Amino acid sequence: MFTSLFVFQANKLRTKTLHNTLNPVWSETLTYYGITDEDMVRKTLR
Incomplete structure (x- = not known):
């Protein structure tokens, strides 16, 4: 049996x-992992 493990970092x-x-x-680059295209449409960056 194949088991897949996904590790998602916090989205904050x-x-x-x-x-x-x-x-x-402020010249930082923040990288969000585990964000889908649907999340990009629905969520707001604050």
Whole structure:
């Protein structure tokens, strides 16, 4: 018998906190795993 194991990471990601700056620059790339095309249409990025 073949068993498939899928590991999904959390779908809540956060950018790093930038301390002591008046001009923050966010240049991070966040990667979401396990998101389907249907999820991309239905969900909202907040």
